Amino acid sequence: MIRPLLAWxxxxxxxxxxxxxxxxxxxxxxxxWRYVWGSTIVFAIAVQCVTGAFLWMAYSPGASSAxxxxxxxxNAVPGGALLRGxxxxxxxxxxxxxxxxxxxxxxxxxxxxxxxxxFWLSLVMMGLVLAIARTGYMLPWDQEGLGGTKVAMGYVGxxxxxxxxxxxxxxxxxxxxxxxxTRFFALHAGFLPVALVLVMAFNFYLGRxxxxxxxxxxxxxxxxxxxxxxxxxxxxxxxxxxxxLAAVLFF
Numbered sequence: 001m002i003r004p005l006l007a008w009x010x011x012x013x014x015x016x017x018x019x020x021x022x023x024x025x026x027x028x029x030x031x032x033w034r035y036v037w038g039s040t041i042v043f044a045i046a047v048q049c050v051t052g053a054f055l056w057m058a059y060s061p062g063a064s065s066a067x068x069x070x071x072x073x074x075n076a077v078p079g080g081a082l083l084r085g086x087x088x089x090x091x092x093x094x095x096x097x098x099x100x101x102x103x104x105x106x107x108x109x110x111x112x113x114x115x116x117x118x119f120w121l122s123l124v125m126m127g128l129v130l131a132i133a134r135t136g137y138m139l140p141w142d143q144e145g146l147g148g149t150k151v152a153m154g155y156v157g158x159x160x161x162x163x164x165x166x167x168x169x170x171x172x173x174x175x176x177x178x179x180x181x182t183r184f185f186a187l188h189a190g191f192l193p194v195a196l197v198l199v200m201a202f203n204f205y206l207g208r209x210x211x212x213x214x215x216x217x218x219x220x221x222x223x224x225x226x227x228x229x230x231x232x233x234x235x236x237x238x239x240x241x242x243x244x245l246a247a248v249l250f251f
Contacts, residue, residue: 021208022208022229023228023229023230023234024228024229024230025228025229026226026227026228027226027227027228027229027233028226029226030226030227030232031227031229031232031233031236032233032236033236033240034104034107035104035233035236035237036236036237036239036240037097037100037101037104038101039237039240039241040097040237040240040241040244041094041097041098041101041125041200042200043241043244043245044090044093044094044097044244045094045196045197045200047086047090047245047248048087048090048091048094048193049193051083051086051087051090052087052189052193054083055073055083055084055087056189058072058073058077058080059073059139059185061139061181061182061185062178062181062182063141063177063178063181064178066139066140066141066181067140067141067142070084070139070140070141070142085251086248086249089248089251090248091129091132091133091136092133093244093247093248094129094133095126095129095130095133097244098122098125098126098129099126101122102119102122102123102126105118105119105122114210115206115207115210117206118203118206118207118210121199121202121203121206122203124199125196125199125200125203128192128195128196128199129196131187131192132187132188132192132193132196134149134152135184135185135187135188135192136184136188137149138180138181138184139181139184139185139188141181146176149176149184150176153167153170153171156170170183170184171183
């Protein structure tokens, strides 16, 4: 019963072939700890999506209700403080993970042809993650978040030609209020995450198309060796993701 069903799913989707190709992908230079950054970024984004969805259930994006809903989540909802803490710290650590990933790409020469688009898309991902973090900073509608957002938007306002117009569109007028909060919430929970996932998916597609960046051979480094993603690199990735989650829970 199970085998015919799996064969039917495989015939219609090809998921089994894709999984096999991913698991047994050859890794130039063999499995290494510095290759874990991509997987930890994907894991961090998944955690943010899950925790963000639960936070969304308790959040009320209105100038007269945002602070109260966050206070209620933080102090009255069981596990609410932990959930918000995970979401908050993971957002900060994601920036570091992307930075480490970019540094690793530079060290390995993964920005060279034919992988220029992978490097550019990683830079776009960094910008999107920073934008998501900034738009989420104001959502509690407290003095700290509002003050920090005013400073950031002040920098936007001094941009030549388009600065004042961009600032006015972002805050919904000349004063911060309900329009500002709802626009930032729409960006934080809607447009920017969707854009991040699409860019990440396109980056993954290009990575599969061009293969992994070849590690430059060095004397005694063993860079000429090869290995597969399964099981050694997958084990490293899982350990790195668990270490990331442990660090977030500690903070």
